[in-house]
Amino acid sequence: MFKILLIEDDTTLFQEIKERLVNWSYDVYGIQDFHQVLQEFTSVQPDLVIIDIQLPKYDGFHWCRMIRHHSNVPIIFLSSRDHPADMVMSMQLGADDFVQKPFHFDVLIAKISAVLRRVHDYNAEPASLKVWCGAAIDLEKNTVTNDHGEVELTKNELFILKELIQHKNHIVSRESLIQALWEDERFVSDNTLTVNVNRLRKKLDEISLGAFIETKVGQGYLAKEKDDQ
Structure with a gap:
C-alpha cells in the first residue's frame, strides 16, 4: 500500500x-x-x-x-x-x-x-482504471475524464479504445479489431467498425483527445500517446 x-x-x-x-x-x-x-x-x-x-x-x-x-x-x-x-x-x-x-x-x-x-x-493503476494521454479511462463507468471534462462511451467504443491503447503508438489492423470484438461477443461488420471509430473520435474531440486516434488508410487505427507521458 x-x-x-x-x-x-x-x-x-x-x-x-x-x-x-x-x-x-x-x-x-x-x-x-x-x-x-x-x-x-x-x-x-x-x-x-x-x-x-x-x-x-x-x-x-x-x-x-x-x-x-x-x-x-x-x-x-x-x-x-x-x-x-x-x-x-x-x-x-x-x-x-x-x-x-x-x-x-x-x-x-x-x-x-x-x-x-x-x-x-x-x-x-487500479484494474478498473486506465490512463492515457493524461485522461482516466474508467472501464466500469465507461467514461473518459481529463481536465477538459468527461465523456461517456458505449461498450463498443470503450472496447475499441481499450484495444488501441493496449497497442498505443502501434497500428492495430481493422481485421484485428473486428476479430477482437467478435470474440468478445460484440460482433461488428467492417462498416459498423468505421461508424464506431468515428463516433469514438467525435466524443474524444469534446475533451481534446480526438486527434490522438489516427486512421491509417489501408492499415487500421493507431492511438498516440502524448510526448510528455
Missing part, C-alpha cells in the same frame, strides 16, 4: 480527498502542525506528496523546497491558483505535476497512478 502525505489545510477538502484515496487503497496522512511540515514528512516517509500552495505560516513552494533538499519523493501540487507562473514555479522546484481546483477526482487518481508508475516502475 502506497503512503500519501496530503498537505492541505482545508479540513473538509482534506477529508473528502482522503476518503476517496483510501477507497483506492492508498494510505493517507495529513499534517497536524503546519509549522512542522518537514518533521512530519520525515516521520511519515511517504511514497508521494500532494501539497496545496496556500498554507498557514509558509506556502507550498517553501515546503516543496525543503522536501527537495532531503528527498526525491514525487510531489503533486493541488491548488486553486491558475496563474502560469505558479505552474512554472512548481515545476522549477521539482514537482512532478500540477492539478488545478476544482478537479475531477478520476483525473487526480490518474495523475497519482502515472507518477507512482514512473517513479517506482510499478503499476499502481
Whole structure:
C-alpha cells in the first residue's frame, strides 16, 4: 500500500480527498502542525506528496523546497491558483505535476497512478482504471475524464479504445479489431467498425483527445500517446 502525505489545510477538502484515496487503497496522512511540515514528512516517509500552495505560516513552494533538499519523493501540487507562473514555479522546484481546483477526482487518481508508475516502475493503476494521454479511462463507468471534462462511451467504443491503447503508438489492423470484438461477443461488420471509430473520435474531440486516434488508410487505427507521458 502506497503512503500519501496530503498537505492541505482545508479540513473538509482534506477529508473528502482522503476518503476517496483510501477507497483506492492508498494510505493517507495529513499534517497536524503546519509549522512542522518537514518533521512530519520525515516521520511519515511517504511514497508521494500532494501539497496545496496556500498554507498557514509558509506556502507550498517553501515546503516543496525543503522536501527537495532531503528527498526525491514525487510531489503533486493541488491548488486553486491558475496563474502560469505558479505552474512554472512548481515545476522549477521539482514537482512532478500540477492539478488545478476544482478537479475531477478520476483525473487526480490518474495523475497519482502515472507518477507512482514512473517513479517506482510499478503499476499502481487500479484494474478498473486506465490512463492515457493524461485522461482516466474508467472501464466500469465507461467514461473518459481529463481536465477538459468527461465523456461517456458505449461498450463498443470503450472496447475499441481499450484495444488501441493496449497497442498505443502501434497500428492495430481493422481485421484485428473486428476479430477482437467478435470474440468478445460484440460482433461488428467492417462498416459498423468505421461508424464506431468515428463516433469514438467525435466524443474524444469534446475533451481534446480526438486527434490522438489516427486512421491509417489501408492499415487500421493507431492511438498516440502524448510526448510528455
